[in-house]
Amino acid sequence: MNDALQKSTPSHVLHRSLRQSYPTAVRGDGVYLIDKSGRRYLDASSGAAVSCLGHSHPAVLAAMRGQLDRLEYAHTSFFTTDAAEALGDELIANAPGEMSHVYFVSGGSEGIEAALKLARQYFVERGEPNRRHFIARWQSYHGNTLGALAIGGNAWRRAMFAPILAPSQHIAPCYAYRGQRTDETPEAYGRRVADELDAKIVELGCENVIAFVAETVAGATLGAVEPAPGYFKRFREICDRHRVLLILDEVMCGMGRCGTLHAVEAEGIAPDLMVLAKGLGGGYAPIGAVLASSGVMEAFDRGSGMFMHGHTYMGHPLACAAALAVQRTLREQNLLENVRTQGKRLRARLAARLSDHPHVGDIRGRGLFCGIELVADRASKTPFDPASRLHSRIKSEAMHRGLLVYPMGAPWTAAAATTSCLRRLSSSKSGTSTRSSASSVRRSMRLCQRPLRNPRNDIPPHGPAQPQSARIRDGISTAGLESGACSGQRSPRSPASGQTQDSKEPVIASGMKRVREA
Numbered sequence: 444m445n446d447a448l449q450k451s452t453p454s455h456v457l458h459r460s461l462r463q464s465y466p467t468a469v470r471g472d473g474v475y476l477i478d479k480s481g482r483r484y485l486d487a488s489s490g491a492a493v494s495c496l497g498h499s500h501p502a503v504l505a506a507m508r509g510q511l512d513r514l515e516y517a518h519t520s521f522f523t524t525d526a527a528e529a530l531g532d533e534l535i536a537n538a539p540g541e542m543s544h545v546y547f548v549s550g551g552s553e554g555i556e557a558a559l560k561l562a563r564q565y566f567v568e569r570g571e572p573n574r575r576h577f578i579a580r581w582q583s584y585h586g587n588t589l590g591a592l593a594i595g596g597n598a599w600r601r602a603m604f605a606p607i608l609a610p611s612q613h614i615a616p617c618y619a620y621r622g623q624r625t626d627e628t629p630e631a632y633g634r635r636v637a638d639e640l641d642a643k644i645v646e647l648g649c650e651n652v653i654a655f656v657a658e659t660v661a662g663a664t665l666g667a668v669e670p671a672p673g674y675f676k677r678f679r680e681i682c683d684r685h686r687v688l689l690i691l692d693e694v695m696c697g698m699g700r701c702g703t704l705h706a707v708e709a710e711g712i713a714p715d716l717m718v719l720a721k722g723l724g725g726g727y728a729p730i731g732a733v734l735a736s737s738g739v740m741e742a743f744d745r746g747s748g749m750f751m752h753g754h755t756y757m758g759h760p761l762a763c764a765a766a767l768a769v770q771r772t773l774r775e776q777n778l779l780e781n782v783r784t785q786g787k788r789l790r791a792r793l794a795a796r797l798s799d800h801p802h803v804g805d806i807r808g809r810g811l812f813c814g815i816e817l818v819a820d821r822a823s824k825t826p827f828d829p830a831s832r833l834h835s836r837i838k839s840e841a842m843h844r845g846l847l848v849y850p851m852g853a854p855w856t857a858a859a860a861t862t863s864c865l866r867r868l869s870s871s872k873s874g875t876s877t878r879s880s881a882s883s884v885r886r887s888m889r890l891c892q893r894p895l896r897n898p899r900n901d902i903p904p905h906g907p908a909q910p911q912s913a914r915i916r917d918g919i920s921t922a923g924l925e926s927g928a929c930s931g932q933r934s935p936r937s938p939a940s941g942q943t944q945d946s947k948e949p950v951i952a953s954g955m956k957r958v959r960e961a
């Protein structure tokens with residue numbers, strides 16, 4: 444970042460990096476963020492895949508002002524509010540499967556914590572207190588609080604805190620670009636890696652396992668990686684057979700970013716618990732939610748009748764009013780259709796501009812949730828040396844040029860293109876914005892061959908690069924057992940109806956903005 448972007452006065456705020464100066468954001472304007480000096484940044488990644496409607500959307504701001512005029516806060520142990528009830532109705536009406544209840548929190552990590560505790564208490568309510576294991580995947584990210592970090596599979600983020608993390612179990616991710624063998628179909632690859640869950644449950648004893656947790660489309664660690672066909676169906680079968688809960692983390696990939704309201708809709712299954720955040724409130728207020736199925740809630744109803752959890756700000760009326768306005772805008776303006784249309788257009792443009800680039804290994808994603816994996820060598824898929832901090836250089840240089848992208852680094856690198864661009868795209872008759880957005884990304888990628896501009900400011904959004912580990916390679920080995928000591932019992936999903944690691948670096952694009960042009 445250049446000097447013009449840096450603040451001159453010392454800050455008392457503990458920022459993400461003590462060594463970096465941050466420009467002061469003072470205003471949002473559709474797809475742009477504007478700093479104190481008047482400089483405009485195209486918010487191409489919607490921050491960390493958050494601002495799905497762009498900035499300063501009038502309908503959302505009006506709803507928030509209206510809520511503030513009526514009521515700013517009421518503690519949930521005394522009251523419910525119209526805003527929370529209306530948002531609950533909206534989410535359940537559009538939820539997959541048999542979801543019956545919503546638990547409101549203030550973000551993604553809090554949502555994951557709540558889901559883990561709901562799942563544990565579900566089994567205690569059912570008289571199975573020995574259930575204690577969570578299984579998740581390497582190369583996943585579920586948040587930075589201790590419980591979420593413990594199940595997450597990002598080795599770099601876990602390393603510092605490993606001695607104080609609760610034990611958790613991990614299986615391989617579904618990462619076809621690096622994991623699928625040349626002699627197998629996508630379906631066979633998906634089944635092979637999904638069957639690692641079966642083997643892990645058998646190893647632990649299904650009577651000891653609470654839940655399997657996964658991002659439906661992998662985001663912040665793996666970089667917009669879609670599951671293989673049939674992969675989640677296989678998980679659903681395995682979880683049902685062993686009576687283990689399936690928890691989906693749609694904090695990043697959900698709420699329309701992939702072209703359906705919930706990414707899991709494309710998988711033809713429903714989870715027992717699902718965590719939402721980011722696009723739920725679109726950045727207008729901190730909010731997350733856990734959707735719980737009727738099968739899970741029946742156990743609470745028949746048991747203690749109370750979830751042993753809670754936060755002061757859960758169900759905050761202002762956050763609920765903001766999220767309700769965001770969700771109604773998505774629905775009423777048919778923005779999911781826009782995501783699908785613009786997502787295809789983005790992918791086509793990225794492919795046309797970048798697929799022959801010597802350092803573009805993979806262009807992937809779903810809807811407007813897109814990533815580009817950069818490699819030092821395409822043929823061998825050799826990652827860039829983490830020490831080069833390429834991802835960080837791309838972020839800095841892009842910002843220097845007025846473009847915000849969301850790269851992760853080491854050992855593989857990627858750069859992001861995104862949402863905000865897309866809103867512009869959709870309103871541009873000539874397509875100029877599209878070209879300029881794609882060009883911006885392409886220009887940033889040319890940095891691959893350039894020396895580091897400013898090492899002091901070369902800090903990635905989540906800290907230093909992770910060391911490359913062999914975990915992903917380990918993960919690729921199969922374990923496809925089909926046993927299940929708990930088989931034949933009723934599914935926890937619906938008791939009534941039976942119904943690596945290591946790091947890596949992706950680039951993430953997200954969002955569904957439409958035409959609300961500034």
Ligand SMILES: Cc1ncc(COP(=O)(O)O)c(C=O)c1O
Binds near residue numbers: 658696721
């Ligand atoms: C898939 C996923 N889960 C959980 C989280 C944590 O959410 P938050 O940062 O709101 O706590 C994130 C954040 O990036 C995420 O991508």
